[in-house]
Amino acid sequence: MASRTAVRTAAIAGLGGFAVIFGLAELSRISGALFIIAPFGASCVLVFGAPASPLAQPRNVIGGHLVSTAIGLATFAVLGATPLALGIGVGLAIAAMLLTRTTHPPAGADPIVVALAGASWPFLLTPVLAGSVAIVLASVAYHQAVTGVVYPARG
Template identity: 45%
Template sequence: MADLLVKMRGDATSLPAKHPVRNILVAGLGGFIAIALLAYLADSLETVLIMGSFGASCVLVFGFPDAPFSQPRNVILGHFISTLTGLTFVILFGPVWWSVALAVGVAIMLMMASRTVHPPAGSNPVIVFLLQPGWDYLFFPTLSGAVLLVLVALLYNNLSRSDNYPKYW
């Protein structure tokens, strides 16, 4: 037990370096543009294109676009796999506590096995259990919203930065 408490104290590593103000502003503007576009299209088309987890996806694709978690395949497939897992579990087992927990665990394993880990997508099974939508939720908002988010990230990140986005497909 004492060893566990010692480990919980951490390594006393220094905080990460501060982000340059320009990077902070560029990331915030990117997130604003992406969610504004999704919200505008959803309103205009009278369809659902936004999920709560897309806000966290914006943190990654605009704040940390070079990270593996931020690459297009991770964003799109991570959201798709996790939502599909949530829908499958809620339909097969119902909205019970152990089913949502199992859905999250299985979604994590599937993303890791397919090399498509996108941490914000880990919340999708929970969102599915709270909303209990139909299968169409897999396409609207999950797949369509994730694809639109990546399209905005492709344009915005390549216009606002000197580095290429994405690092891989």
């Protein structure tokens, strides 16, 4: 059985993820614009559940989503929503995130999301940039106010 501390830590991390995803979904509903994509749920796992991880740092969250989505948009524009586009998009996204030091595993799914949604270049700004920045800003505030964990990690 999990310790009381582990249960509390898990609940607090889950509450942070809930708050961000609920907020982005509600903003999407109210505005009629898309502010959320499925990989953001996995981003929340990292920023709230493992905030000290290098993969959870703002550069990785925002940069990883931007790099991967841009690659997904380019491969989709050239190849359409084909199996080849999905494979090339994910492969190039992995390589580009490693080369730019923006590795963020949830962003590896972004080229798939782009192709399956039939997204166009504005998708890079909304929901990807707006949503990833919102996740980072919300997690900074949440950790400061609720957990006391220093996020982003220093060092």
